[in-house]
Amino acid sequence: MDDKVDRLVIFLAKRDGIDKLVKTFQYVSKLVHWRVENSHPRAADRAKQWEVASGLSRKAFRTGRFLTGFNALRRNPGPTATFRALAVLANAGEMVYFFFDHFLWLSRVGVLDAKLARRMSFVSAFGEAFGYVFFIVSDYIVIRDGIRAERRIVESGVESKEGDVIRKIRADRVMRLMGVAANVADLVIALADIEPNPVCNHAVTLGISGLVSAWAGWYRNWPS
Template sequence: MNDTVDKLVIFLAKRDGIDKLVKTFQYVSKLVHWHVESTQPVIAERFKHWEVASGLSRKAFRTGRFLTGFNLLRRSPGSTPTLRILAVLANSGEMVYWFFDHFLWLSRIGTLEPKFARRMSFISAFGEAFGYVFFIISDFIQMKEGLNKERKLLIGSELENNTNSDVKERTLREIKAERVMRLMGVAANVADFIIAVADIEPNPFLQPCSCSGNQWIGLFLVRLVQKLAFVKRI
């Protein structure tokens, strides 16, 4: 039975589609701004305003999002001790990201002192990058488990002699489909990780490439996340 937190998380998840759409606006406008900044500064400035407005709108849509990680840890932390530890670390980083993002938003719109924006941005981006590391590790571990299961199925060690081939083929297809989904998830998390690290300031490592490579990574990430969301609904 769903409790209050479950119901709240389900309610908040209804905004994910809008968030993905606005995310597309944000990164497309970021790309256009970067592309025309040196040649058409007036147009670049307009797209910069669109990017900033989209970013602030997304922060508003994501209010309370940190409860998603908390609820996931309550309901399904992992099937093994290793996966449980990784889930705690990954979701803790993500919860820090979502939670402090609220204060970054309030600082950006002027409700809180603007001086807090830089500090909140650092904490939020650091938590996000921290969480993605363990999400990626967890996905690789589960892909390895899937490969082992697939190998056993192929040699017939997990299926009894009276099991028909249709069941075996269906199980193999499910394993392969899950592996593809996890590979797509890893690609999205790697792109998100790079963007999160670039947002950490001061940052002597990624600043030289933050105005070029990250723009393309961001747009790729949006398209990939949208594809993931579409496949999950099928």
Template sequence: MDGVLLSFDIAGVDATGGVGAQGLDLSDAVRRMEEYIPQVIVEAAVERFIIINNTQKSFTLTTTSTMNDTVDKLVIFLAKRDGIDKLVKTFQYVSKLVNWQVETTHPDLANRFKQWEVSSGLGRKAFRTGRFLTGFNGLRRNPGATPTFKFLAVLANAGEMVYFFFDHFLWLSRIGTLDAKLAKRMSFISAFGESFGYIFFIVSDLIIMKQGVEAERKLIALQEEEENSKDAKEKIRKIRGDRVMRLMAVAANVADLIIAAAEIEPNPFCNHPLSLGISGLVSAWAGWYRNWPS
């Protein structure tokens, strides 16, 4: 409304700055414009703020409502290095099992799956470039709460660092960048470091799970004495959740230990395609569970 009145006021001013038909001089019109323009700017800014605020609220509600969406979780999972590694590891050992199953009946198909297995294995080695730094950084940042755990962490991470470091040379020798004769030696050193580290990771997880069981029993006893103890219930829930994750870690490490043993000391059990295939899938799927977004 003020804008309409203002336009009428300006229309009443002649081009020479004199007084028009409505008797309004130029200075009065300018004053009215100065009063009106800031008001328009403020109103526009307020309207813009309301629109942006409503948009942000809508986005927040949408994000919250889709937190449990499987596709969103899959995208997050595959964005992680461990996530893509577990997916390709699944490809690797599924193709190994299929190759073993159809090797005698469908040689051509078996050869295709063998190529898929080899390609997946080499791809995983490429993805693990620089992975040995993870163990080093773990020791540097969080070596353990007690001397026992520090000792176990040093041994476990040292073995893992050897595994991932020499795995680089194994990969380069397998693809032909380095002498192919190095592959067998690099494979042995890498597998030895892997198995050495996994033993101490398993021991560490078992000790923590044992401590968790003892703490849970105490909390259950406390909960029976004090009814409706929300704090105790929450602690029990966290202990059980941690135990499940550590069980998955132990399962994965035992499975990988079998695979490493097949390389270090070949034997009919560990080197059987069925043993290797199942072990690889157990390790991969335990990793899926541990890395899947909650």
């Protein structure tokens, strides 16, 4: 597929595609707000409104998303006992994240008591952080095994015959590295909710982390 407009249409037709686009808006506006907060208060207020609206929109788009993890476990939990255990832990954390994110969204838009927002945010972020740790570990194992497999092929002297296999290993490695980058960035954002601190909660840290996660998602979901 060579037409970029066709690719963009397909990308935006996906729920993950829309999520990554709006996530880009959310964290660009966060950085804009931080940059102009003192020099241009009116522009900063508009950027803040854009950030809040984007964040709430993303939560609406993710309605029912917790079922994705359940379906992944039901359909393909993993080829080995280790990967099955990692899949259960990772997807369980992600399911908690997306499930309680519904209540966080409802409390922030005024449907539920606003006092619930902080509690729901903590539970959701804790599930997110928990799950991402095991997603990162799982991707690390696959990347490590891929490097070892590629090295064996090269050392055996049949690299020219196994060119397609090597290309698949390398392509998978790139996609998994993008996944690790996104998960580490989102883990930083989750830690800012779980245990607020000057480093994780700084606007620049959150802004850059959000954009790394968004753009890694763009790469992974962009049609080939």
